Amino acid sequence: MTLPSEMNALVQLHDGYAGTQTGPDVTDLAPFLAHETIAVPQPGEGQALIKVHLAAVNPSDIHFIKGEYGQPRVKGMPAGFEAVGEVVAGDTPLLGQRVSFFASASGAWAEYALTDVARLVPCRPDLSEVDAAGQLVNPLTAIAMFDIVKESGADSFVLNAAGSQLGKLLIALGRDHGIKPIAVVRRSAQADSLKALGAAEVIVTGELDPLGAAKAIFETLKPRILLDAVGDQFTSDLFFAMPSHARWVNYGKLSTEAPALTELGQMIFRGKQIEGFWLTRWMGQVDSARIPAAFMEIQERFVSGKWKTDVAGIVPLSQAMDKLPEVLALPDGKAFIDPRA
Numbered sequence: 001m002t003l004p005s006e007m008n009a010l011v012q013l014h015d016g017y018a019g020t021q022t023g024p025d026v027t028d029l030a031p032f033l034a035h036e037t038i039a040v041p042q043p044g045e046g047q048a049l050i051k052v053h054l055a056a057v058n059p060s061d062i063h064f065i066k067g068e069y070g071q072p073r074v075k076g077m078p079a080g081f082e083a084v085g086e087v088v089a090g091d092t093p094l095l096g097q098r099v100s101f102f103a104s105a106s107g108a109w110a111e112y113a114l115t116d117v118a119r120l121v122p123c124r125p126d127l128s129e130v131d132a133a134g135q136l137v138n139p140l141t142a143i144a145m146f147d148i149v150k151e152s153g154a155d156s157f158v159l160n161a162a163g164s165q166l167g168k169l170l171i172a173l174g175r176d177h178g179i180k181p182i183a184v185v186r187r188s189a190q191a192d193s194l195k196a197l198g199a200a201e202v203i204v205t206g207e208l209d210p211l212g213a214a215k216a217i218f219e220t221l222k223p224r225i226l227l228d229a230v231g232d233q234f235t236s237d238l239f240f241a242m243p244s245h246a247r248w249v250n251y252g253k254l255s256t257e258a259p260a261l262t263e264l265g266q267m268i269f270r271g272k273q274i275e276g277f278w279l280t281r282w283m284g285q286v287d288s289a290r291i292p293a294a295f296m297e298i299q300e301r302f303v304s305g306k307w308k309t310d311v312a313g314i315v316p317l318s319q320a321m322d323k324l325p326e327v328l329a330l331p332d333g334k335a336f337i338d339p340r341a
């Protein structure tokens, strides 16, 4: 295949960290990204070049371009952490195949992306493009965090931002393993669909006395794991309302609130714990056989319909600077970027 020398990409305008904490919302990309024509990256040793079919847009991408994520920005480098595409160059037997990948060396919001060959995930032919584009960040995190739930021996768990893509994957895992998900959302419109999906209970933070509702549910179900992507005051209050030995596993910061830890003595006298989860760290620490096994399970779950990807919209790369914020603001679905349009 003859490759072009140049490509279109959404390129980062800043280096490093911003020192701010403004959350995952974005109304204007212009302070952070520019649509530019740049050189197609060349694969070095151990790298593969991928022609991108479809790239996911996750909250982590927005935290990242704002300089508020766990790794520094690189000015002039395309953004975009995960995508699906075809391997077009590099020293790998997967040449010519469709793969999902983390764009570790040159970002996925571009016509071509670069990654380590070790990070290529071959896709089953019956896996749809949207499921393949988003099968790493959220599905692998769902599997990894559900391992925490299973290993704790819990028969129920609490999760917030439960209407997110990741929240829905976790609820379906709870349903399929008989471990009751207690879902926390901020909009009552999500309650019925989450119950239909498998949530045992739904707590709506916008309703009257959500903490009272949570306490009544905890009395019966006694959950000891709280999977938290929000990190606001209500999350802290929920944690202190949970039974002894509860674990607060924070994995996201969707709220910009700084919660007060009002009953810290529970850590001492009731054996409670607060900890963090980051997929990047988990992948470096977990038994290496767990990751390929997880991808077999992930693809099977999507193809069999146990999981699905809700799509808010697919934005052509050429229009992403203008259109992506509008699609990101739509409720209940993921945004994707199509570099071929």
Ligand SMILES: NC(=O)c1ccc[n+]([C@@H]2O[C@H](COP(=O)([O-])OP(=O)(O)OC[C@H]3O[C@@H](n4cnc5c(N)ncnc54)[C@H](OP(=O)(O)O)[C@@H]3O)[C@@H](O)[C@H]2O)c1
Residues within 6 Å of the ligand: 058, 059, 060, 137, 138, 141, 161, 162, 163, 164, 165, 166, 167, 186, 187, 229, 230, 251, 252, 253, 254, 255, 256, 277, 278, 279, 280, 331, 332, 333, 334
């Ligand atoms: N630590 C890790 O390794 C890891 C890996 C993957 C994902 N994550 C995190 O997982 C979370 C979910 O990701 P996703 O891709 O599934 O998200 P998503 O589908 O884009 O959905 C975002 C969700 O966040 C909710 N939300 C936004 N701001 C909120 C706030 N201030 N308070 C409460 N809810 C709020 C939205 O609720 P509405 O519907 O009410 O707007 C929506 O349900 C993110 O925080 C992401 O960074 C972490």
